[in-house]
Amino acid sequence: MTEPGTQRKGTLSFVRRNGRISDAQERAWRELAPTYVVDVPRDVAETSVHPDARIAPADEFGRTAPFVIEVGTGQGHAILHAATENPDTNFLGVEVYHGGLARTMLEAEKNGLTNIRLIEANAPEVMQTLLPEGSADEVRIFFPDPWHKKRHNKRRMISPGFGAVVGRVLRDGGLLRLATDWEDYALQMREVMDAEPEFERVFEGEWDERFAGRPMTAFEKKGLDKGRDIRDLTYRRVAR
Ligand SMILES: C[S@@+](CC[C@H](N)C(=O)[O-])C[C@H]1O[C@@H](n2cnc3c(N)ncnc32)[C@H](O)[C@@H]1O
Structure with a gap:
């Protein structure tokens, strides 16, 4: 179901389906959300961010530390893995x-992780206004929805203009890490990001090496099982 009664500007990279959630997931939202989920004032829709809302990452985590944002955390595999491996880094999942x-909250609690926070919102809005400019050391986007039908391509998150969105929240020298199993989207990502003035390529050759910090997720496995190549791309925020 899309969000009813909303008049949002622009194209979204997701269609929200409010499926049933389990009792455990309901408990997570009731009991764990106060610890893990950052409340966001909304604009017109329930996943929107009010344009005047601001947060300070250090306040949300209760400490100053390197700050990594993961966009589209899905079931949370990558962020949980990264937070476990890097206790001295703050990880924000959007x-x-x-x-x-x-599920991410339940696993974070089970593993006693204190360096994860989550935001339930449209990621571009979080990066455009909610977070301070230049506050992030890294932004990670692993297996974003490929929207592979031609008529849906316009929903792809990494499309012209995305450099300004993610480049705003990254500090100078900060990294954008991308991965996809859709060749056509990988080519689009490279074309788009090569042309964005805020970014420069970090890798040499056609594609980057597999990012060692990324655990194998269902999406990557499915791609590999179907014989697809997984493409990693890394870009650096150039100095402002
Ligand atoms: C194909 S899944 C991949 C999930 C995960 N990164 C993985 O590798 O298993 C893409 C995820 O991005 C989320 N997503 C898509 N557009 C988004 C947006 N604009 N803001 C936040 N999340 C978004 C979707 O809800 C979905 O969970």
Whole structure:
């Protein structure tokens, strides 16, 4: 179901389906959300961010530390892995999938992780206005929805103009890490990001090496099982 009664400007990279969530996931939202989920004032829709809302990452985590944002955390595999491996880094997951966020909270609690926070919102809005400019050391986007039908391509998150959105929140020298199993989207990502004035390529050759910090997720496995190549791309925020 899309969000009813809303008049949002622009094209979204997701269609929200409010499926049933389990009792455990409901408990996560009731009992764990106060710890893990950053409340966001909304604009017109339930996953929107009010344009006047601002947060300070250090306040949300209760400490100053290197700051990594993961966009589209899904079930949370990558962010949970990264937070476990890097206890001295603050990790913010931005996702619109209610059930996936619940699973991420349950696993974070089980593993005693204190360096994860989550935001249930449209990621571009979070990077455009909610977070301070230049506050992030890294932004990671692993297996974004490929929207592979031609008529849906316009929903792809990494499309012209995305450099300004993600480049705003990254500090100078900060990294954008991308991965996809859709060749056509990988080519689009490279074309788009090569042309964005805020970024420069970090890798040499056609594609980057597989990012060692990324665990194998269902999306990557499915791609590999179907014989697809997984493409990694890394870009650096150039000095402002
Ligand atoms: C194909 S899944 C990949 C999930 C995860 N990164 C993985 O590798 O398993 C893409 C995810 O991005 C989320 N997503 C898509 N557009 C988004 C947006 N604009 N803001 C936040 N999350 C978004 C979707 O809800 C979905 O969970």
